[in-house]
Amino acid sequence: MSTPVFLVDDDRQLLRAMAQTLELADFAVTPFASAAEALSQLDRDFAGVVVSDIRMPGMDGLQLFERILGLDPEIPVILVTGHGDIAMAVKAIQDGVYDFIAKPFQSERLIQCVHRAAEKRGLVLENRRLRDVARQAEDDFPLIGQTPVMDRLRQTLRQIADTDVDVLVTGETGSGKEVVARLLHNWSRRAKGNFVALNCGALPEQVIESELFGHEPGAFTGAQKKRIGRIEHSSGGTLFLDELESMPLSTQIQMLRVLELREVTPLGTNEVRPVDIRIVAAAKVDLADPEQRKAFREDLYYRLNVISLTIPPLRERRDDIPLLFRYFAERAARRFQRPAPPLSADILHHLRAHDWPGNVRELSHFTERVVLGMTPGTVAGGSSATDTQPGSLPERLERLEAEIIRETLTAHGGNVQETIAALQIPRKTFYDKLQRHGIVRREFIGGSR
Incomplete structure (x- = not known):
C-alpha cells in the first residue's frame, strides 16, 4: 500500500510538479493549495507525511506545523524553503520539524526525504499498534476476582472511566493500585494519550520537582538539556501519582496550583503551559484520617478526593x-x-x-x-x-x-x-x-x- 503524502503549496505549478515526482515514486499524493485545507483533512491516525511550503498566504507552513504538533507531534512534517528561510527552517527542526528542503532542489532529494519520513511514521504507528496489543493483554488481568466487592469495583471503574474526574485510590501495599489506575486510563477516551506513572516516595525532594514540572537548560546545576516534566508529558492522558503521602510539602503546594488551574510552569522559566490532565493518585494510608495524613496538606487531599476508591486486601x-x-x-x-x-x-x-x-x-x-x-x-x-x-x-x-x-x-x-x-x-x-x-x-x- 502506498504511503499517503499531503502536499501543500500555493504555487500551483510547483505543486503539480512535486505531486508528479512523488506519484512516480509510488507515493499516494493529495495536493492542497492552502494549509487550512490540508489541516481539515488530517487526524491523529494519518499514516503518512506532510510536505509544505513555508511562505503561503493565510496560514503559513510554520503555523501548519504548530497545529499538527497539537494534533499528533509524531506526524513527520517536511518544510520546503526559499534561500532566505533556511535559518527559520533550522530553528523549526529544533522545534520538531522532520526536515527541510531548500529551493531549488533535485527530485531525488525530495523523494529520499519523504521516503525516510514515511519509514519513521511507519515505525511510530507500528509501535502504537504493539502498545494497543499490550494494552489488550493487560485487560486479561482486569482486577481478577469473582467476589461481590471486586464486581462492584470493576463496575465503578467502568462508570467513572470517561468522566475525567481526578481519583484517589487507597489500598495496602501490593493490592493493585496501579492496576486500577491503568484500567481507568485504558477504559477512557484518554487511552490514546500517555499513561505516566511517578512514585512520589522513590525520588528525593530535589529531584521530584524537575520530574513533575520539567526544567529549562541552566535551571539548576547539572540541568544541561530541556526536560519535559511528567505532568506535561501526560497531557491528554493520565498521570498516576503513587505513594502520594510521601510527596514533599513544597511539591504539594505546587501540585495544588496545577490541579486548580490545569497549567504548569517548568523550572527555570516563567512560561505557563496549559495541560489537559487527569490525575489518579494512590496512597497506602487513609489520608482522611489526620493522624495518618500527618504533614500531607488537607486542601490537596480534598482537591484530589473527587472520587475515592478502596481496593480490598486479599x-x-x-x-x-x-x-x-x-x-x-x-x-x-x-x-x-x-x-x-x-x-x-x-x-x-x-x-x-x-x-x-x-x-x-x-x-x-x-x-x-x-x-x-x-x-x-x-x-x-x-x-x-x-x-x-x-x-x-x-x-x-x-x-x-x-x-x-x-x-x-x-x-x-x-x-x-x-x-x-x-x-x-x-x-x-x-x-x-x-x-x-x-x-x-x-x-x-x-x-x-
Whole structure:
C-alpha cells in the first residue's frame, strides 16, 4: 500500500510538479493549495507525511506545523524553503520539524526525504499498534476476582472511566493500585494519550520537582538539556501519582496550583503551559484520617478526593485467591517454560490460611516459586507450613527465619529500609541473613501495586 503524502503549496505549478515526482515514486499524493485545507483533512491516525511550503498566504507552513504538533507531534512534517528561510527552517527542526528542503532542489532529494519520513511514521504507528496489543493483554488481568466487592469495583471503574474526574485510590501495599489506575486510563477516551506513572516516595525532594514540572537548560546545576516534566508529558492522558503521602510539602503546594488551574510552569522559566490532565493518585494510608495524613496538606487531599476508591486486601476476598493463583501460575509457567503446577491440597491450605500482608504482589511471588519447583513448605510465609517439615529444631528455625524475611521483603516490595524497620534488626545483620539463606533482594522489587 502506498504511503499517503499531503502536499501543500500555493504555487500551483510547483505543486503539480512535486505531486508528479512523488506519484512516480509510488507515493499516494493529495495536493492542497492552502494549509487550512490540508489541516481539515488530517487526524491523529494519518499514516503518512506532510510536505509544505513555508511562505503561503493565510496560514503559513510554520503555523501548519504548530497545529499538527497539537494534533499528533509524531506526524513527520517536511518544510520546503526559499534561500532566505533556511535559518527559520533550522530553528523549526529544533522545534520538531522532520526536515527541510531548500529551493531549488533535485527530485531525488525530495523523494529520499519523504521516503525516510514515511519509514519513521511507519515505525511510530507500528509501535502504537504493539502498545494497543499490550494494552489488550493487560485487560486479561482486569482486577481478577469473582467476589461481590471486586464486581462492584470493576463496575465503578467502568462508570467513572470517561468522566475525567481526578481519583484517589487507597489500598495496602501490593493490592493493585496501579492496576486500577491503568484500567481507568485504558477504559477512557484518554487511552490514546500517555499513561505516566511517578512514585512520589522513590525520588528525593530535589529531584521530584524537575520530574513533575520539567526544567529549562541552566535551571539548576547539572540541568544541561530541556526536560519535559511528567505532568506535561501526560497531557491528554493520565498521570498516576503513587505513594502520594510521601510527596514533599513544597511539591504539594505546587501540585495544588496545577490541579486548580490545569497549567504548569517548568523550572527555570516563567512560561505557563496549559495541560489537559487527569490525575489518579494512590496512597497506602487513609489520608482522611489526620493522624495518618500527618504533614500531607488537607486542601490537596480534598482537591484530589473527587472520587475515592478502596481496593480490598486479599484477606478480605479469600474466595478470589485460588483464581488468582491459577492466573499467576499460567503466566509464570510461560515465563519460565515450566508446566503449570496443579492446585494441590497443601497449596490450597496455604492459600486459605495465610493472611497475605503483601497482597497480590506477595501471591504472585509465591506462585512463581511454586512453578519453579519449591514446595509450599519452602515458599510459604508462615509457620503453619514450616512446622510440618522434617529436620532438627535449629534447621526448622532456619527455614522459618528465611520465610519470614522473604515474606517481609515481598510485603514491602524489596525496599530495604522498610524491611529492616519491620524486622527490627540492624542493616548488617539483615544482609548477613540474606547471604546465609541465599535470598536475592532484587527478585522482590516491583510487581502489581
